[in-house]
Every structure is written in structure tokens, then in C-alpha cells.
Amino acid sequence: MAPILQVKDLRKTYEGGFEALKGINLDIEEGEILALLGPNGAGKTTLISTLCGITQPTSGTATVAGFDIRTDYRRAREQIGLVPQEIHLEPFSYVGANLHFSRGLFGKPRNDALVDGLLKRFSLYDKRRNRVRELSGGMKRRVLIGKALAHEPKVLFLDEPTAGVDVALRKDMWDAVAELKKEGVTIILTTHYIEEAEAMADRVAVIRKGEILMVEQTSELMQRLGRKVLTIELREPLAGIPPALGGLDLELAPDGLSLSYSYDTRAERTGIAGLMARVQEAGIVLKDISTTESTLEEIFVDLVSEGAQ
Template sequence: MSNVIEIERLNKTYDSGFTALRDINLSIRKGEIFALLGPNGAGKTTLISIICGIVNASSGTVLADGHDIRRDYRAARARIGLVPQELSTDAFETVRDTVTFSRGLFGKPANPAYVEQVLRDLSLWDKRKDKIMALSGGMKRRVMIAKALAHEPDILFLDEPTAGVDVELRRDMWNLVRGLRERGVTIILTTHYIEEAEEMADRVGVINHGRIILVERTRDLMEKLGRKELRLQLTSPLETLPEALDGLSLSLEEDGHELVYRFDARRDQGDVAGLLRRLADLGIEFRDLRTRESSLEEIFVDLVHNGGKGD
């Protein structure tokens, strides 16, 4: 799969002296959904703003579909659509007019049929004659997406697209994003909802203090950094752990009714079979068992706060 965004040694220091990005190297593959995760102030929005041309980089290069964003900015920007984090809209414009404006601004000739399709896809067609100020927050968010799609971009940046929207709209947006990906659009999203990244993203990048600290396929990341947990509901409670089980990461919970085995998938792959054999040898019986994997959110918190070294 070829890369549609290539970032090399990108740095950004604002006039205030604050360094937002440090030596960023990142490639985004064509047609993928890439989730950029990071705590507030990590540099996510600055990175997106530089790629889209809103903020000037201090140094480094960015190519969008092979076009340098500074030297060949027309070709680069024509391929990019941006849905910013803030709901920035022209309050007095109608929905259709503002989407038509966006299409023209990006150098595309008027195409009422395409604009209609975008508005229908986003359930905005019935609101096309409404002024934006009369819309709800969720509807305004849809308008922002419609504006970003108005010029038929190949690359779509969604900066916190579902911040503050209700569950239904969030689901609608996820479906929309998947639909766009099926049409070949590359999607880069930042989000605070880790479950969003976990459910949708092909790959995840984690940025912290202006540095990319990890880029992995979401599935690989879950496997490599995820922790697993096995909970055995014992037939008879134990007061203490038998010495024969020393060396395993075991604990007793629920007043000795539950034996919990936690292990790091990276290091020991979890010797569950061995544990069960040893329990059988010791005559410890259980009536039920449950397993659980750590979520991407837990992995993310671990990465950002502990550098992925575990607790």
C-alpha cells in the first residue's frame, strides 16, 4: 500500500517559544483510517494544521499525495479536506450556500447534484435552506463535514469529530467514515474517545509532548501491549495462595472466592494451560472462568504515562 501522507523531520516552535512538534516522522497509507491519539496539548491539532496549511512549520517536509504542501500547495490542498475541532461556521449562511461556497473555494466548478448527494448522505438535505445559526450542535457538526467533503477530497482530516455529539450521531459518523474509506478516501482522525480508534482505525499513532511515540496497526498494538486477565471463580474460597503457585502473577479477590491471573501479552504470552494444570494438581477447583483484555484506552494511558513499560 503506498503512502498518501509523508512527514519528515517536522518541527514546530511557536513565536511564544513553545515547541509543539519535535522531529515528527510519519507516513499515512492510502485508503486507511489512521487514528492520532494523544493527551491535550500533545501536538495533534498543530500537526493537522500544518498538513492542511493553516500553520507554518518551523522545519521539515510534508508531502500530500506526493505534493509538497509548501512548494506545490495548490495540488496538495486540493486533495485534503478538514473538519476542525471547533464548530466554526458562518451563522447567517444557509446550509446549501455554505457547502457550495466551500466547493468553489477549493477550485471546483459548481455541481449542485454532488452537493445534494453530500447533504443527503449527511441527513442535511431537509435543512438545506436553513440558516446555520438555527441548527443544533450535532447538525452544525454535519455541516462541517459536508463542507470538508464538498470538493471531493482524497484525504480527510477529522479533528475530534465526535466531541460533544450524542451517541446516535457518533454512530452515524462512524458509518459515514467507513463509507468514505470504502470509496478510497484516506481518513486521519484525532479523538479522545479511544473506543472510536479501537473500533474504526486500521492504525494508531500516539503523540505526546510533540513526539510520535508509537505507530502500530490497532490489532497488533492490542496484541503486543495489551494485558490479559483470567478470573477463576473458585468452588471453595482460599485464605492464602499456595506456595506452589509462587512466581505467577496471581491474586485473591472477592474474599478468596476469585483467583485472578494477570499477565502481559508481550512478555510471557500467559501460561494459562500451565496454571490450570497446577491448580488441578493442587486440587483447587473452580466453577467458572472469565478472561478480559485491556482496552486501547488502558494501553494509551500506559503508553503516555509509563512509556508502555507497564505498572
């Protein structure tokens, strides 16, 4: 099946000459959740804005459900819902009317049942006759999601949906995204909370200075790029690292009761077998062994700093 979103060599150069997107290539499958990770100014929002029609690309192509975003922009945009990074809502408008407006704007006939359903789903039904300015920040964000879904899009862009949102609401948002995925909506989200990408995304695309550095399955990325730390707990404390274990990337805890060995899971030889043999030879008695995997955040920081070099 063809990807629902295909981006080919998409470029955006602003008037001043700043190259915000430097030839983006990206395929997104129907029903998947892709997290777009990158530092501030990496081009995440520009990419989303370009795909949604807010910004015109300088060159390159992109299709949504097979419709070109430029030559067939009407049908392409019908497929897309966008939740912007900032809370952009008219303060004096009414909550329910806001959702109806969005649906109409996308050329869909009024559907009270659908809009009421969205309002209930995002716990806004009781507030449907309230003005937007009377809502809390979290509620406003939910209104934005409701608006983005009001025309039943196939692809939903969430530009940092949980920025500045409290923990409970963030969890609600994650649940909502998971539910949308179940319904078959394709979701592309940008986020600064990397745990969010780790918890929700099927794939992660890392973007930096307008270039996609890599696109990986979240689990594969963890496996392929992740650094692991092997912790050896000792029965007797050591005063220092014994000479028999010299030359290895080892760290002794201040209390002398554990040794940490950091290794790269991508390396052909992790050195674990050799380490264990030398530990045994040195006559060190083990109490326990555990490994911890590096988080996506650590991977991300590594990648971005590598790219910067």
C-alpha cells in the first residue's frame, strides 16, 4: 500500500536566504504515529506548515493520500487536521461554534452528532456554550484538537501538543492519541518531551537544521543506537579498580560496591564476555548483574551533537 504521506526533496528557503528545509524525504504509512524530534529551529514546524499549506515550499513535492499538496491542494488539505503549537483561538467565540466553523471551513456539511461526540470525547460538552476565553489552558488545547478533528481528517499533525501542559492532562492527551490511532488516524507529532515519542510513536524521525538525520522504528532506534550500562554489584567493596580490569571503560561506585560498564549495543563486540572472564580471573565475587538501556532522550542528544560536529 502506498504511504499516506510522501515527501520528496521538499525545500523551503525564506526570503532572507535562510534554508529552513534542505530536501526532506519522508514516507509515512497509514495508521502509524511518527514523532518528529529536533531541537528548536530544526525545521519541525516549517515542515508541518508546508505540508498543511500555511507555508509555500520552494521546491520538491509532497502528497497526502495520493493528492499533491500544490496541484491538488483542496483534496490534499481535506485529509489533514492540524493542531498548532500555540493556542490560536478567537477568545470571544463559543466553543461549540468553533468546532462547527472548522468543519464548515473544510467543506463538510454541518454534523451536530459528530461535533457533540468530539466535545464529549474531550470533556468539553458542558462548556460548548462558553466563550473560549473562559476556558483553562488545557481546555483550550483540547478545543484545538477538536477543531482539527471536526472534518474527519485521515492525517493529524500535532505540533508540540503537550508543551506547557500539566502531567495529568498530558496523560489524557496521550490516551486520546492512542485512541485516534486505533481508529486508523495517521499521526505526526513534534515534541520536546522525548518520553512522549518513546511512549507513543511507532517511528521517530530526527530532524536538525532542516535535514532529516534518520527515521527509525522507535524500538529499533533504541536497540541500534542505544547505549547500555552493565552494572555489576559486588559482595565485597573494592578500594579501586583492580589492575586485572585495567584498560576497560569501567567505573567504580564511591562505596566500592558496584562496577559500571558502558557499552555500545551497535558494536560488533560489546566486550561483555571478556569483562566477565577477567572479573572471574581477578577473583571478584558477584552479587548481582543488571543492565540499563539509554533513553531516547540520551540517543537524541547524542545524535544531535554528532551532527553538530
